[in-house]
Amino acid sequence: MRAFLKNSQAAGDASVGDRPRPEAGPGEVVLQVAGCGICGSDLHAVASDPGFEFMRPPVVMGHEFTGTIAALGEGSARFSVGDRIIVISIQGCGNCLVCRQGDTHICGAKRIVGLHYDGGLAEYVVVAERHLVPVPPALDLAVAALAEPLSVAVHAVLGRSTIRPGDRVIVSGPGPIGLFCGRLAQLAGGEVLMTGTESDAALRLPLAERFGFRTVNVDRDDVEAVIADHARGAGADAWIEASGAGPAFGAAIAGVRPGGTVTVVALFAGAVTFRPTDAVRRELSILFSYASQYGDYLTALRLLEDGSVDGSPLITSYALDDAGAAFDDARAGAVVKAIVVPGKPATSV
Numbered sequence: 001m002r003a004f005l006k007n008s009q010a011a012g013d014a015s016v017g018d019r020p021r022p023e024a025g026p027g028e029v030v031l032q033v034a035g036c037g038i039c040g041s042d043l044h045a046v047a048s049d050p051g052f053e054f055m056r057p058p059v060v061m062g063h064e065f066t067g068t069i070a071a072l073g074e075g076s077a078r079f080s081v082g083d084r085i086i087v088i089s090i091q092g093c094g095n096c097l098v099c100r101q102g103d104t105h106i107c108g109a110k111r112i113v114g115l116h117y118d119g120g121l122a123e124y125v126v127v128a129e130r131h132l133v134p135v136p137p138a139l140d141l142a143v144a145a146l147a148e149p150l151s152v153a154v155h156a157v158l159g160r161s162t163i164r165p166g167d168r169v170i171v172s173g174p175g176p177i178g179l180f181c182g183r184l185a186q187l188a189g190g191e192v193l194m195t196g197t198e199s200d201a202a203l204r205l206p207l208a209e210r211f212g213f214r215t216v217n218v219d220r221d222d223v224e225a226v227i228a229d230h231a232r233g234a235g236a237d238a239w240i241e242a243s244g245a246g247p248a249f250g251a252a253i254a255g256v257r258p259g260g261t262v263t264v265v266a267l268f269a270g271a272v273t274f275r276p277t278d279a280v281r282r283e284l285s286i287l288f289s290y291a292s293q294y295g296d297y298l299t300a301l302r303l304l305e306d307g308s309v310d311g312s313p314l315i316t317s318y319a320l321d322d323a324g325a326a327f328d329d330a331r332a333g334a335v336v337k338a339i340v341v342p343g344k345p346a347t348s349v
Contacts, residue, residue: 003060003122004323004340011048016323019060022118022126024073029129031085035142035317036120037064037149038330038338040175040244041267045115046327049269055115062340063089063113064148065120066141076129084135086147086301087120089113090291091131105155105291121323123342133297136305142341143304146176146311149337150300151292153180156240156265157188159296160289163238165189170227170236170255172196173243174204174215176314176337177265181240182213183309190238193230195223195248199333207313207336218251227255235260246272258282265289315339321346 003019024030042061045052066086069079079085091111092104099107113119113127135144156177163169169190171182182192194208198219205215216226227236235257241249244266252262253274262284279286292300303309316335318326319342326338 001123002320002342003118004062004320006046006055006057006059006061008057009048009055012046013057014046014061014324014327016321019122021124024071024076024126026074027076027129028073028126029069029076029079029132030071030073031065031067031087031120031125031127032070033065033067033120033122033125033342034084035066035145036062036340037145038062038326038340039064039149042114043327043331044269051267051269052115059115060118060120060122060125061114062119062121063087063115064145065125066135066144066147067120067125068141070124073129078129079132079134084137084141084144085132086135086144086297087113087127088131088133088294088297089148091128094130102293102295105293121320121340123320133294133301136301139301139305142317142339143311143315144301145339146314146337147297147300147304148292149176150180150303150309150311151296152177152265152289153184154296154299154303155292156263156289157181157184158299160287161185161238161240161261161263163188163190167191167237168231169193170195170230170239170252171213172239172241172248172252173245173266174200174208175242178240178242179204179208179211179314179336180309180311181242181265182208183211185238185240186212187308191230193227193236195243195251203333204336210313223251231255231257237261238263240265242266244268246270249274253279253284253286256284259284261285261287263287263289311337317341317344319344319346
C-alpha cells in the first residue's frame with residue numbers, strides 16, 4: 001500500500017512510499033482510510049521541532065482520519081466490516097484513574113496515532129477497536145475527518161469555557177481550531193471577534209468573515225481600538241487563544257475584563273513570559289484545554305451532521321501521492337485544512 005511516512009528524525013525527512021498492508025491483531029480492526037487531515041502538530045513533527053523527540057521513525061503520519069472497516073481481528077465485536085468510523089487520535093491506557101474518570105486524553109501513558117505509531121496517511125491502517133467512534137450514515141467520510149479538530153474546539157469552548165448569550169468573545173488564531181472555536185462561541189450566543197496576522201489576510205480572515213465573525217488584522221489595523229469597540233470599552237468577557245503565539249497570549253490577558261476568562265487551546269513552540277500580578281488583581285480565570293475525549297467526538301459529529309458547523313469551506317483535498325504537496329501548502333498557509341483522500345487520483349507529475 002501507499003503511505004506518507006516520517007522516515008527518520010532528520011528535519012523534513014518525510015515522503016510517500018510503499019509499506020506492507022497491515023493486518024489486525026486481537027481487538028484490532030483494519031481500516032480503509034477515506035480521508036485524513038493534516039494538523040499543525042504534523043507539520044511540527046515532520047520538521048522535528050522540539051516536543052516531538054518521542055517519535056521513533058519510520059512512522060506513518062496522520063491522526064485526523066476516518067474510513068471503513070475492512071477486516072476484524074480476533075475478539076473484535078463492537079463493529080462490523082463495512083462500518084464507517086472515526087478514530088480517537090489521543091488514546092489513553094484505559095486502566096488508570098484518569099482514564100476511568102473519562103479523561104483519556106490527559107492520561108500519563110497516552111499514545112497518539114500517527115506520532116507514536118502508524119497513522120492514517122495511508123490506504124490502510126490498524127487501530128484498536130476501543131478507540132473507534134461510529135460516523136453518522138448521512139455524513140460524508142472525508143468531511144467527517146474534521147470531527148477530530150472540531151472535537152478539540154468542542155472540548156475548549158463547550159467543555160472548559162463558559163460562553164453566555166451576549167458575551168463579547170475574542171478568538172486569536174483563524175486556523176481550523178480557532179474558526180471552530182469561534183463558531184461554537186457564536187452558537188452559544190457570543191459575539192465573536194477573530195484576530196489574525198497579515199499571513200491570514202488573503203484566506204483565513206475572509207473565511208472568518210464568511211462565518212459571520214468580525215475580524216482584525218493585528219499587523220495592519222488599530223487593534224486596541226477595534227477590541228475596545230467590540231468589547232464596549234470594558235474588555236472581552238472571554239478570550240480563546242488558538243494561535244500559539246506568545247504576543248497573542250499577552251494580548252488575551254490584557255484584553256479581557258476584570259473577572260473575565262482566557263482559555264488557551266493552542267500549543268506553543270517556546271516559552272511565554274507571563275507576570276501574573278495584573279491577572280491576580282483583576283481576578284481572571286485562565287484555563288488550559290488539551291485535545292478531546294470520546295463525548296467530544298460525538299458532539300462534533302452531531303454538529304457536522306446537522307449542519308450547525310459547516311466545515312466544507314475549510315477543506316482542500318489531495319490525493320495520497322500528493323501528500324507532500326499537501327504538507328507544503330499547509331506549511332505555507334495556502335490552505336485552511338488539507339485533507340488527504342487516498343481514493344482521489346493523483347495530480348503530481
